[in-house]
Amino acid sequence: MRLVKTEAPPAASPLEVSGVTAAYGSEPVLWDVSFRVPEGQLVAVVGPNGAGKTTLLKVVMGLMEPAAGRATVFGKPFSKARQLVGYVPQRGSVDWDFPTDALDVVQMGLYGKLGWFRRPGRREREKAMECLEKVGMAEFAGRQISQLSGGQQQRIFLARALAQEARLYLTDEPFAGVDYKTEQAIVELLRDLKAAGGTVVVVHHDLATVPDYFDRVVILNRRLVAEGPVEEVFTRENVSDAYGGAVSYLAGAE
Amino acid sequence: MSPDLIVVVTAVLVAVPCALLGTFLVLRQMSMMGDAISHAVLPGIVVAFFLSESLGPITSLLGAGAFGLLTAALVEALKNTGRVKEDASIGIVFTALFALGVFLISRFASDVHLDLQHVLYGEIAFSPLNALIVGSVNLGPRSFWTMGIVTAMALVVVLLLYKELKIATFDAGLAAAVGLSPALVHYLLMGAVSVTTVGAFDSVGAVLVVAFLIAPPATAYLLTDKLARMLALSTLLGVASAVLGYYLAASMDVAIAGMMAVVAGGFFSLALLLSPSRGLVANSLRHRRNRRSFSRKLLLARLEALGNRTTEAELCENLGWEAGRVSRALADALRGGLVLKPAAGEVTLTRKGREAATGPQAPVR
Numbered sequence: 001m002r003l004v005k006t007e008a009p010p011a012a013s014p015l016e017v018s019g020v021t022a023a024y025g026s027e028p029v030l031w032d033v034s035f036r037v038p039e040g041q042l043v044a045v046v047g048p049n050g051a052g053k054t055t056l057l058k059v060v061m062g063l064m065e066p067a068a069g070r071a072t073v074f075g076k077p078f079s080k081a082r083q084l085v086g087y088v089p090q091r092g093s094v095d096w097d098f099p100t101d102a103l104d105v106v107q108m109g110l111y112g113k114l115g116w117f118r119r120p121g122r123r124e125r126e127k128a129m130e131c132l133e134k135v136g137m138a139e140f141a142g143r144q145i146s147q148l149s150g151g152q153q154q155r156i157f158l159a160r161a162l163a164q165e166a167r168l169y170l171t172d173e174p175f176a177g178v179d180y181k182t183e184q185a186i187v188e189l190l191r192d193l194k195a196a197g198g199t200v201v202v203v204h205h206d207l208a209t210v211p212d213y214f215d216r217v218v219i220l221n222r223r224l225v226a227e228g229p230v231e232e233v234f235t236r237e238n239v240s241d242a243y244g245g246a247v248s249y250l251a252g253a254e
Numbered sequence: 255m256s257p258d259l260i261v262v263v264t265a266v267l268v269a270v271p272c273a274l275l276g277t278f279l280v281l282r283q284m285s286m287m288g289d290a291i292s293h294a295v296l297p298g299i300v301v302a303f304f305l306s307e308s309l310g311p312i313t314s315l316l317g318a319g320a321f322g323l324l325t326a327a328l329v330e331a332l333k334n335t336g337r338v339k340e341d342a343s344i345g346i347v348f349t350a351l352f353a354l355g356v357f358l359i360s361r362f363a364s365d366v367h368l369d370l371q372h373v374l375y376g377e378i379a380f381s382p383l384n385a386l387i388v389g390s391v392n393l394g395p396r397s398f399w400t401m402g403i404v405t406a407m408a409l410v411v412v413l414l415l416y417k418e419l420k421i422a423t424f425d426a427g428l429a430a431a432v433g434l435s436p437a438l439v440h441y442l443l444m445g446a447v448s449v450t451t452v453g454a455f456d457s458v459g460a461v462l463v464v465a466f467l468i469a470p471p472a473t474a475y476l477l478t479d480k481l482a483r484m485l486a487l488s489t490l491l492g493v494a495s496a497v498l499g500y501y502l503a504a505s506m507d508v509a510i511a512g513m514m515a516v517v518a519g520g521f522f523s524l525a526l527l528l529s530p531s532r533g534l535v536a537n538s539l540r541h542r543r544n545r546r547s548f549s550r551k552l553l554l555a556r557l558e559a560l561g562n563r564t565t566e567a568e569l570c571e572n573l574g575w576e577a578g579r580v581s582r583a584l585a586d587a588l589r590g591g592l593v594l595k596p597a598a599g600e601v602t603l604t605r606k607g608r609e610a611a612t613g614p615q616a617p618v619r
Contacts, residue, residue, distance in 0.1 A: 025336065061431050079433070087431040098281060098424045099481045108421050112432025117414055144479040164432075 012075030296355025322448020
């Protein structure tokens with residue numbers, strides 16, 4: 001196994017985490033985590049519950065101040081690189097009874113570019129409609145969001161990230177609670193984003209699909225267990241190191 | 255201008271900002287923050303009362319509004335210690351500030367006209383009596399000025415920050431990620447609610463203003479699926495509660511602000527019962543209709559399985575239903591021409607019934 005990566009480091013990595021330590025109260029959730037994501041890759045972030053995956057996203061997006069270390073996006077702090085990042089939160093983090101329709105939610109992806117006070121207009125509507133078409137949800141544009149299935153809601157969120165026209169996408173468990181067909185559709189979309197030159201970081205829960213879906217993997221359990229190309233670091237040894245004990249999911253992986 | 259009209263216009267000027275801002279309180283599941291702020295601004299009201307002689311309505315509004323912001327900040331700080339949950343934080347902060355207000359009134363304001371009764375329940379009937387006089391010029395009812403400013407402020411906040419309020423309310427994480435600070439939006443909203451509460455206390459009182467903040471938006475929420483329509487509808491309902499409430503109170507000779515809140519509550523009850531999409535009546539009708547078609551389909555399928563000719567008693571036993579449900583479902587199928595009763599107690603399927611029984615099983619919805 002090579003420990004030194006051979007690819008030449010690009011000028012600025014889409015996402016670089018150096019020495020990040022973060023804590024809630026006195027309990028550290030992330031301990032001295034460092035890694036660098038190369039451009040144009042599909043990256044899974046895996047680890048058991050409480051491993052600090054969501055905290056890592058929070059630190060990256062500047063929603064939480066790390067106790068030590070820093071995270072940069074294309075070489076800049078997040079606040080200076082917002083326009084380059086598309087964000088897909090967990091589906092359960094919003095109230096789907098909110099009085100609005102699918103198209104409107106997708107338009108929210110354009111609010112950042114509009115900035116304060118400017119209202120979305122026809123151009124934004126058209127752009128949002130295009131993104132809905134890309135995720136195969138155009139016919140649901142006017143549908144009240146609570147009337148959508150879980151998989152459809154997830155696709156709306158992805159359409160919204162598409163509207164952000166980002167170069168780095170941060171997605172928090174996009175596969176949670178969706179059926180097989182939707183999962184495949186979402187993977188297709190993530191691959192499209194990558195094909196268009198984007199870098200996609202996915203907080204992921206299903207170890208069995210890691211080798212199929214991703215190029216690289218970050219294995220976390222408060223500290224960094226391993227990071228690198230899936231075929232190199234997604235080993236039984238590393239995974240059981242992170243999850244503790246034997247992991248039966250890994251029958252096929254080695 | 256007639257005193258009647260002054261009272262009604264004042265009430266409308268209370269209802270409009272409350273409906274607009276209350277919509278976001280309800281959607282953010284922060285209705286109780288409205289309640290908390292309306293009480294916690296009491297010390298602000300007392301201070302404003304002493305200052306208003308020299309400073310005029312705008313300055314005192316802003317000064318008192320600061321107490322609302324203080325409430326929001328303290329609740330947030332207390333919650334962030336991780337030792338107290340949000341509901342308890344709200345309870346602790348607003349009662350403490352309210353108590354401070356009670357203390358200030360009883361200590362310093364006992365000899366002027368500012369009593370708790372007035373603060374809590376307001377007296378909109380007095381609004382025609384308080385004119386704003388600058389120098390020796392009478393500028394009209396004081397409440398017009400105060401609430402006019404408040405209404406304009408609420409309109410500016412909601413129109414200018416419509417998109418920001420929407421994204422911060424629906425998805426604070428995304429709002430933060432794209433740089434539209436949800437914290438800033440939160441405090442702006444809290445500030446606006448505070449100013450509105452302080453402005454409104456004189457007419458409807460600190461307690462009843464909560465009815466104007468919450469009831470019209472909660473009613474509108476039951477009636478529409480679009481945020482813009484919810485804002486418009488809730489404004490309309492607020493205004494209707496104010497106007498209707500006034501004339502009902504006048505005809506029955508009861509407390510005006512109280513009657514307005516009763517009307518607002520009445521609108522809510524009506525919507526809860528009768529809303530076409532979310533009302534309880536529509537819901538239970540839908541439920542019954544579904545249950546009926548479900549029973550009918552099950553009955554036909556079972557009849558088919560039993561060889562297409564059986565007795566009502568056998569069906570009863572086979573389906574495990576009580577006799578009433580079977581005979582209701584049978585009567586239903588008979589009306590639809592799906593079954594026949596060739597002899598007493600006997601049941602068979604018609605051709606149409608057989609098609610319905612063997613046809614594709616429609617999902618039960």
